[in-house]
Amino acid sequence: MLLLADEWNEYELIDSGGGEKLERWGEYILRRPDPQAIWPLVQEWDMWKKPHGHYHRSSKGGGNWEFYKRTPERWTVNYKGLSFHIKPTGFKHTGLFPEQSSNWDWIIDKISSAGRPIKVLNLFAYTGGATVASAxxxxxxxxxVDAAKGMIAWAKENIELSGLAERKVRYIVDDVIKFVKREIRRGSKYDAIIMDPPSYGRGPKGEIWKIEDELFPLVELCMQLLSDRPLFFLINSYTSGFSPYVVENILKLSMGQKYAGRIYSGEVGIPASRNDLILPCGIFGRWEEE
Known part of the structure; x- marks a missing residue:
């Protein structure tokens, strides 16, 4: 299954190739590296040559932005009723993964049509795209829950920007595994769990995360946090080389052993506006109540 993020007005993947992508974020054009775009760039036309900003990757790791046109430090893009701050960061990212809009639409549909109160846990929550959608x-x-204070602050801004400041959202700066274990001891329960684990990471106190070692045990721990009638469980991953069936099999061996429901997986991608190419952007696995 391939889910396309094709309902944006204020974001556009214009073109891709040669290890890079050209995007429009609102009024601003950015050129960034993308490891999936290994096909050749057909033509480096004017917009490629003079975007607002171009992130140059360094051979020593990392990189830096070069700006050709006046660009604000940050600005806002909207997706349907959701709003997000965009900021070119030192790690090439902008604070938002637009391909996740297909998951946001699904989250909104599942929660709004549930017909009952839904409590959501968002792990490795970054700047809160799924948090904003859930609220x-x-x-x-x-x-x-996220280990980075800066991402928590950014998520709060996105909630406020979307006019959702009055909704009940708790922001937790913590190592995800430690937080989940504490919630189990507290007897906390959730109707929906979302996670977007990194391939490798460190918690606020230096805790090491390796997805191949930690993902399945974390999902098993999260099973203890589910209410008697869970609504959904969503796993996203950007780990290179992972098939969607990796997360689907994990859900089958966890959620599928205890709950009746539908389990499926696939990829998320963005169609380019200049040609018929689709840029693959990651994988997902879902369990949902039937």
């Missing part, structure tokens, strides 16, 4: 959909409560 917008009317979740009773969203618990947003």
């Amino acid at each position: 917008y959909a009317g979740a009773q409560e969203v618990v947003h």
Whole structure:
């Protein structure tokens, strides 16, 4: 299954190739590296040569932005009823993964049509795309967990920017595994769990995360946090080389052993506006109540 992020007005993947992508974020054009775009760039036309900003990757790791036109430090893009701050960061990212809009639409549909209060746990929650979607959909409560204080602050800004400051959202700066274990001891329960684990990471106190070692045990731990009638479980991954069936099999061996429901997986991607190419952007696995 391939889910396309093709309902944007204020974001556009214009073109890709040669290890890079050309995007429009609102009024601003950015050129960034993308490891998936290994096909050749057909033509480096004017917009490629003079975007607002171009992130140059260094041979020693990392990189830097070069700006050709006046660009604000940050600006706003909207997706349907959701709003997000965009900021070119030192790690080439902008603070938002637009391909996740297909998951946001699904989250909004599941929560808004549930007909009952839904409590959501969002792990490795970054700047809160899924948190904003859950709050917008009317979740009773969203618990947003990330190890980085800066990402938590950015997520709060996105909630406020989307006009959702009055919704119940708890922001937790913590190592995800430690937080989940504490929630188990507290007897906390959630109706929906979302996670977007990195391939490798460190918690606020230096805790090491390796997805191949930690993902399945974490999902098993999260099983203890589910309510008697869970609504959904969503796993996203950007780990290079992982098939969608990796996360589908994990859900089958966890959720599928205890709950009746539908389990499926696939890729998320963005169609380019200048040609018929689709840029693959990651994988997902879902369990949902039937």
